[in-house]
Amino acid sequence: MRMPRSPDGKDPIATLVATVQQARDWGFDRYWVPQLPGLMDILVALPIVAREVPDIELGTAVLPIPTRHPMTMAQEALTANLAMSGRLLLGVGSSAPRIVENVWGLPFKKAAQQMTEYLDVLLPALTEGAVASTGEFFSAHGQVTVGAASPPPVYLAALGPKMLRIAGSRTKGTCTWMTGPNTLRDYVIPALVAAASAGGPRAEVVALYPVWVTAEVAGARRHLTESLAVYGDIPFYRAMLDREGMHGPAENAIVGSVADVHRHLDQLADLGVDEFSCMLVSPNETDRARTAEAVRSWPS
Numbered sequence: 001m002r003m004p005r006s007p008d009g010k011d012p013i014a015t016l017v018a019t020v021q022q023a024r025d026w027g028f029d030r031y032w033v034p035q036l037p038g039l040m041d042i043l044v045a046l047p048i049v050a051r052e053v054p055d056i057e058l059g060t061a062v063l064p065i066p067t068r069h070p071m072t073m074a075q076e077a078l079t080a081n082l083a084m085s086g087r088l089l090l091g092v093g094s095s096a097p098r099i100v101e102n103v104w105g106l107p108f109k110k111a112a113q114q115m116t117e118y119l120d121v122l123l124p125a126l127t128e129g130a131v132a133s134t135g136e137f138f139s140a141h142g143q144v145t146v147g148a149a150s151p152p153p154v155y156l157a158a159l160g161p162k163m164l165r166i167a168g169s170r171t172k173g174t175c176t177w178m179t180g181p182n183t184l185r186d187y188v189i190p191a192l193v194a195a196a197s198a199g200g201p202r203a204e205v206v207a208l209y210p211v212w213v214t215a216e217v218a219g220a221r222r223h224l225t226e227s228l229a230v231y232g233d234i235p236f237y238r239a240m241l242d243r244e245g246m247h248g249p250a251e252n253a254i255v256g257s258v259a260d261v262h263r264h265l266d267q268l269a270d271l272g273v274d275e276f277s278c279m280l281v282s283p284n285e286t287d288r289a290r291t292a293e294a295v296r297s298w299p300s
Contacts, residue, residue, distance in 0.1 A: 012040045017052045024056040026289075027296040032061035032091070032175070032208070032277050037103050043076050047083035059089030061175050061208070061277075062157045066095060066106050070118045071140045074125035082149035091175050092118075093157030096234050112162035113137065119154075119170050126151035155206065159236045161191060168195025173204030173274065178237035178252055180244030181264075185271040187243060204274040209264075210253035211278040213291040217255050224250035224281060253281065258294040265298045 016033070023031045033042045046058045063073070073092070081088040094100075094115060097108040117135030125131045131140045158167035158174040167174040168191060176188060189205060196202040210228065214220045228249035231237045237249070246252055254264045268276055278295045280288045 013045050013048055016040075016045060017049050020049050020053045020056060020058070023292075024053055026292045028056065028292075030057045030059060030089070030275070030277070032059040032089070032206070034061055035063050037099055043080055046088065047080045050084035050087055057087045057089055058084065059155070060091045061206075062091035062093035062155070064095035064099070065092055065115065065118050066100050066104060069140075070121035070138055071125055071131065071142065071144060074122055074144045075146065077152055078126065078144065078146035078149040081152045082147055086150050086152075088152040089155060090152040091155040091157065092122075093175075094163075096236065098234070110137070112160070112166065115156070115163065115166055119166070123154065123170065126154070155204075159188075159240055164188060164191035165195045168192035168203045169197065171203060173206055175206045175208060175277075176240075177208045178231050178249055179207065179240045180246060180252055181267055181271060182245075183240055183243045184268070184273060189272045205272065206275040206277055207268060207273045208277040208279060210249075210281040211261060211291050211295060212253065212255045212280075212282045212287060213258055213261060213294045214255065214282065214287050215257070220255045220282070221250050221253075223283075224253050224255070227281065228253070254278075258290075258297075261291070261294045262298050265295070 020031050033046065035042050042060055043063060046060070050058055068076070077088065077090050094111045100106050100108040114137045117133070117138040120133040120135060121131050121138055121140040125140070125144045129145055130143050133140055153172035155173045155175050156163065156167040156171045158164045159176065159179065164174065174188070174192065176184065179188060184205065184207060192202045192205065210224060212220050225248060231249040232241060241249065241252065244252070254261055265276055276295070278291070280291050282288050282291060
């Protein structure tokens with residue numbers, strides 16, 4: 001008896017290949033993929049996608065650390081990056097209490113300490129191939145050798161002050177979501193600047209926003225109020241929305257004309273965002289293509 005490849009009968013890897021191919025053809029140079037609970041493992045899938053779609057970097061935004069020991073993460077990331085010819089961007093994060101505790105049955109506590117100990121193992125395993133670290137949550141003593149694999153840059157999902165300090169002092173950058181421009185300017189970027197080593201560059205900011213080019217702004221906002229509602233109930237994202245003075249996630253979306261999109265991108269660039277990542281949220285393929293073109297054509 002043959003079972004369907006996914007609940008809707010589609011092949012998720014083939015779908016991802018087609019999506020990344022389209023993004024590359026639209027002119028984007030990076031594509032970030034979320035890891036959702038219970039669905040396709042993106043660190044397994046991305047090397048397959050990379051073989052099918054050249055000339056675009058592929059990032060994980062983000063892989064939750066509770067499900068992989070840092071030595072295992074290093075092995076898998078190095079193997080993936082070898083297969084991807086060095087095009088992997090490794091984004092990691094702590095996930096959320098409701099997933100860690102309710103889905104995986106694991107305790108969610110001392111998140112900053114856990115992340116510190118995780119990086120104490122992951123970073124030397126990636127860059128040096130040898131680890132000797134003992135912690136309360138994560139320990140490792142051993143080696144990781146994956147041929148001539150190069151270490152991928154590590155990004156950290158960081159919204160709280162402790163996590164931002166960790167991201168700013170130890171990683172390539174941070175990936176943000178549900179974080180408005182005022183919060184980026186007044187909270188995220190200053191925290192990264194403060195955490196940077198003396199004389200060193202600050203960690204990068206990769207800002208992800210829902211984007212929708214449409215003339216029907218009110219209708220689009222109503223649609224997004226429903227489709228993005230879950231993020232307003234997750235404490236990390238709720239805190240960012242509250243900092244920005246937003247009632248709900250839909251207010252954080254960039255919705256309107258091409259000029260509106262370009263104005264928002266100008267604002268983000270001016271305040272110091274290093275990379276803008278757009279989530280195409282329209283269910284209409286024509287609007288999605290117009291949105292992608294609006295972002296691609298921004299005169300950065």
